[in-house]
Amino acid sequence: MVPLIIDLAGRHVVIFGGGAVGLRKATYFCREAEVTVVSRSFLPEFSGLDVRCLEADLSDMDDDALAVLLDGAFLVVAATSDEETNNHIGRTAREAGALFNNARGDGGDTLIPSVVRGEEYLIAVSTGGASPAVPRFLREHLEAAYPYLDAMIRVEARLRDALKQTVPDQAKRAAVLRAVLHDPDAWTWLADGEDRAYERIQERYM
Ligand SMILES: C[C@@]1(CC(=O)O)c2cc3[nH]c(cc4nc(cc5[nH]c(cc(n2)[C@H]1CCC(=O)O)[C@@](C)(CC(=O)O)[C@@H]5CCC(=O)O)C(CC(=O)O)=C4CCC(=O)O)c(CCC(=O)O)c3CC(=O)O
Ligand SMILES: NC(=O)C1=CN([C@@H]2O[C@H](COP(=O)(O)OP(=O)(O)OC[C@H]3O[C@@H](n4cnc5c(N)ncnc54)[C@H](O)[C@@H]3O)[C@@H](O)[C@H]2O)C=CC1
DSSP, X not given: OOOOOOOOTTOEEEXXXXXXXXXXXXXXXXTTSEEEEEESOOOGGGGGSSOEEEEOOGGGOOHHHHHHHHTTOSEEEEXXXXXXXXXXXXXXXXXXXXXXXXXXXXXXXXXXXXXXXXXXXXEEEOOTTSOTHHHHHHHHHHHHHOTTHHHHHHHHHHHHHHHHHHOOOHHHHHHHHHHHHTOHHHHHHHTTOHHHHHHHHHHHHO
């Protein structure tokens, strides 16, 4: 498997299962995709999400009815508590040409990672399904370890532009940018605001 960052704007994602896992997957996708959730029951939190909820019992549904639900789907997620039902959804999704993620059962062709996201960056962590507690642990660790990562990225971008004007040697520019990242003072200065930190970094490195 290889990581991809996909724009889901205008794409249709169909999720099966209205429990805690279906809710997490729906929350993950509904920030940009058009999400439909199909389930025989829904946690109350679904009413606060921008998703379409369709009440249906898959045990009463034939293959044609299931295929209609998947028509036009870009990605299908199976998150019911029944493994056989999830695998059946997966086979139908493949026939429909949609990507498939299985929360429990035979592996689909996509996995959903833990995501650490700022305004300027995105980090996705996966163990390929071996131990999902580990991506969550790493996400929490990274969130706590780098509260000023967005500010640092913006300061580094400004510095990079300034260095391009003043330092012709690329290796020297790279060394300065790396030194700032490794300078504990630079991270401390960011707590007092981005502009002030940039001034202090300029004083030390330019
Ligand atoms: C294969 C995968 C399929 C998929 O869903 O895509 C999958 C499968 C399963 N997870 C299970 C359990 C747990 N999952 C989590 C957490 C997360 N699981 C996520 C992804 C994935 N989980 C995919 C690959 C992950 C990878 O790449 O390594 C995350 C990253 C993203 C998300 O789901 O949003 C999200 C963290 C989000 C965050 O907080 O950052 C925790 C931890 C916790 O909740 O504290 C536990 C309890 C501990 C444990 O059991 O390990 C079980 C039931 C096992 C059982 O019944 O015993 C199965 C099914 C099975 O293994 O059969
Ligand atoms: N991938 C992941 O991140 C994780 C996966 N899991 C696994 O995912 C599965 C779902 O977990 P939860 O959401 O906690 O379970 P849950 O039992 O709370 O929710 C399951 C949902 O599926 C629906 N459902 C079940 N059979 C159905 C059918 N025939 N037709 C229509 N809807 C049906 C139920 O109504 C319910 O809304 C479990 O099997 C669990 O082991 C658990 C933790 C994390």
